[in-house]
Amino acid sequence: MNAPSTQIFSNTDLPAVRQAIRQGRWTSHTSGVAQDRVQGNVVILPECEANDFLRFCQRNPKPCPLLAVSEPGETMLPTLGQDIDICTDVPMYRIWRDGELLEERAEITDLWRDDLVTFVIGCSFSFEQALIEAGLRLRHVDQGKNVAMYRSNMPTLAAGPFHGPTVVSMRPLKAAEAIRAVQVTSRFPRVHGAPIHLGDPSLIGIHDLSKPDYGDAVEVLPDEIPVFWACGVTPQAAIRQARPPLCITHAPGAMLITDLFNSQLASF
């Protein structure tokens, strides 16, 4: 799911970006797209399962920091932007039935129901802008790739049927950069905050960095340390366990872009 070499819109023009996504002209990942805006992971569930899932997010704030929860049946997300329609404004959706991934598609208007509740969960793309502005290079951004994500052996705290491993995103950094990255991302608790691990991947159950469970692999150089952040794809692993009759998510990396600026989320 690499970005096409020619952008079909001005990267900084939010209305143009949203229109391109809404009209199905942008169906790829959104790393580096409208990068001063808050992007979010999306989980849509029927009201019954939504109540369990809300408790799951409350108990697991590092992978599942909630930016917004919609009213049941409501397709607009007014706290995140003036004109966000959850049925059309995610570049690529995943449709899950009974915990199985059924299909990916670019809009979900015909699937909408009055009992569906939308959850928008903070995304590491928000702190990536702050890392880049702090002078760090992120290899997956430089290479136009999606970030590498892995299922770790760190369990989430269960709520109702939702449980499973914490999914982590990984960025290779030199030691001094990793220290700076802890400082920078600590300011953003609503988008996963500080890393949850660094160094030896096997200590968190990851045995081959070249084979991510989601996203694209990037090289880790000999003088670099892999640094791991809790990831908003964690709910997708929990959905596999919970097997709700219907669930709709974003495709990993293809996020909902909101009107909010990343700088609005900084805690100090």
Next chain:
Amino acid sequence: MNAPSTQIFSNTDLPAVRQAIRQGRWTSHTSGVAQDRVQGNVVILPECEANDFLRFCQRNPKPCPLLAVSEPGETMLPTLGQDIDICTDVPMYRIWRDGELLEERAEITDLWRDDLVTFVIGCSFSFEQALIEAGLRLRHVDQGKNVAMYRSNMPTLAAGPFHGPTVVSMRPLKAAEAIRAVQVTSRFPRVHGAPIHLGDPSLIGIHDLSKPDYGDAVEVLPDEIPVFWACGVTPQAAIRQARPPLCITHAPGAMLITDLFNSQLASF
């Protein structure tokens, strides 16, 4: 230089601690002694060399964060405490002539001169209290040892004759603790602040952690990462290079204890 098993004063009674040091009854390291108070590294130089050394500290704020600089010839340090006499209140002094370590002794009253200037430099013991209060265990504290210190291959920025390697202190921590330690120590820029390296010691020129250049070795367990902070012993390495006719320092780990509380140094 391990602490004796029986303390000769109440650890929290600052006047008693200072009297014990002043009277030569405490000549050991001060790790864990009066641990809510700011402790400082000490460098005393003739006025001529002091001017160069002041620029050295300004250029190397991570290893040499200045807490106080005395007037020439003045033995009291009023900005650090009501009754601090630099001639008697360091547990153990080192006397350097022409860059060579000549002797260690418990007071320097007979060496004092009207042209001597005292520098007090922040010490990692200040942030160790904050780390312990954050729930971290520090092995050297648990074992009653002095912290392990190493000459790295990271050069300082020279000023006049002062130059040399950055000396670092090392504490082994699990990854999640190392991340927490970056957060906690970032709040204390006047006492070295965040670590300057973590992980592979050879990347900063340290090839055997079991052989520290100063202080005591501690074990690094397989699931731990060595975490390195810039250290206030760095000036002692620079003094070896600069070879001033006279220089007086503290012995590594045997610090000047001030009246200030560590919590007064927290930046937010």
